[in-house]
Amino acid sequence: MPLSRNGNNPIAWRIEQMNERVRSAKEQDLYLYLQPAEEVDGAYVTINGRRMLQFASYAYLDLIGHPKIQAAAKTALEEFGSGTHGVRVLAGTTRIHVELEQTIARFKGTEDAIALSSGYVTNLGVIAALLGRNDVVISDKLNHASIVDGCLLSRSKFVRFDHNDMEALEQALATAPKRAGKLVVTDAVFSMDGDVIDLPEVIRLCRKYEAVLMVDEAHSVGVLGETGHGILEHFGIDDVSAIDIQMGTLSKTIPSVGGYVAGRSDLITYLKHSVRAFVFSAALPPASAAAAKASFEVIQEEPERVKTLQKNVHYFIKGLQERGFNTLNSETPIVPIIAGDDERAWMMARLSQKQDIFVLPVVSPAVPAGTSRIRANVTAGHTLEEIEQAMNVFEQAGKAVGVLPS
Ligand SMILES: Cc1ncc(COP(=O)(O)O)c(C=O)c1O
Numbered sequence: 376m377p378l379s380r381n382g383n384n385p386i387a388w389r390i391e392q393m394n395e396r397v398r399s400a401k402e403q404d405l406y407l408y409l410q411p412a413e414e415v416d417g418a419y420v421t422i423n424g425r426r427m428l429q430f431a432s433y434a435y436l437d438l439i440g441h442p443k444i445q446a447a448a449k450t451a452l453e454e455f456g457s458g459t460h461g462v463r464v465l466a467g468t469t470r471i472h473v474e475l476e477q478t479i480a481r482f483k484g485t486e487d488a489i490a491l492s493s494g495y496v497t498n499l500g501v502i503a504a505l506l507g508r509n510d511v512v513i514s515d516k517l518n519h520a521s522i523v524d525g526c527l528l529s530r531s532k533f534v535r536f537d538h539n540d541m542e543a544l545e546q547a548l549a550t551a552p553k554r555a556g557k558l559v560v561t562d563a564v565f566s567m568d569g570d571v572i573d574l575p576e577v578i579r580l581c582r583k584y585e586a587v588l589m590v591d592e593a594h595s596v597g598v599l600g601e602t603g604h605g606i607l608e609h610f611g612i613d614d615v616s617a618i619d620i621q622m623g624t625l626s627k628t629i630p631s632v633g634g635y636v637a638g639r640s641d642l643i644t645y646l647k648h649s650v651r652a653f654v655f656s657a658a659l660p661p662a663s664a665a666a667a668k669a670s671f672e673v674i675q676e677e678p679e680r681v682k683t684l685q686k687n688v689h690y691f692i693k694g695l696q697e698r699g700f701n702t703l704n705s706e707t708p709i710v711p712i713i714a715g716d717d718e719r720a721w722m723m724a725r726l727s728q729k730q731d732i733f734v735l736p737v738v739s740p741a742v743p744a745g746t747s748r749i750r751a752n753v754t755a756g757h758t759l760e761e762i763e764q765a766m767n768v769f770e771q772a773g774k775a776v777g778v779l780p781s
Pocket of ligand 1: 493494495496498519521562566591593594624625626632633634
């Protein structure tokens, strides 16, 4: 049998290696992934009968369970059922899908938008659809895996520049073949470090070298800008055409699932007919689309949520730094608390969970070796007292494992 454990089959070897890592972490009581939630209740989650403060979710504006969003999903479920039995271009488009795309376009101030079944698939499908073999894609080194995978799938020349290093970006643009199509792609907020791309400089360089610009706003919508409209608002840039391709997800601030691109109508028409993940994959379930549409409306109707989030982010980062933690350059709800090696990150997360703070470790190779961390996400759903409670637990855990002096 080809997958036999005793053979030399590299596929079997890969499976065995991973199983060995998981087994060893479980034996040391350090395996913290895939724990099923029994209940989700605002900023709290119950796992294994233990109610913990949630510091690992992307519920930045605390929208899960919002009455308007729940009602929109229920109505759509009753009206259209649980699925569409089709891809968007054939039988899968409902009135709700069209309304969602119009709502996204209005929210982002663009002519049109396209919604796909996940953020991952959006990056994969859109980058691959735009580029050909003779083109060049230039990507920040810390971009999300879905961007990296999209770049690889496109089969264009894939150039990575040092994280947020504008001289390196310029060098990459200047040395790209003159006649090649050039796409610069970057996260707005980096999903492991929580820092923000130097967008004004990226825009200037893209204009200078006639490159198309795509920005992934997975972690910036609802988070950046005075009213949560994202990175353009954060930098006070009024010209929406400064970013050609505004990509985002419906799974972080927005409590649903899916991904989107907002932009010019000719771009969206192109994508709707050439992104293989759109043309050959099923439409979003109507209830998910309706929940996403209602969420964009709630962000605009309840601007105090963004204010609370930004106040909490400031309080959390300041408090952690005062306790002596290294939080890199985060200025957003994603706050890395650097532990160093993998073991320390695992131990810190395990100790925090034992003190009822649900937080997870991020270890190499997901982040560079030596920068393993717990990644704590603060939201608008936390009170200042709860943030204080979490920070005290992190401090105790940090001292116990030697990240902070005891
Ligand atoms: C920056 C970024 N882009 C894209 C994605 C993929 O989005 P989704 O989870 O909606 O597929 C993620 C998910 O973590 C992300 O962090």
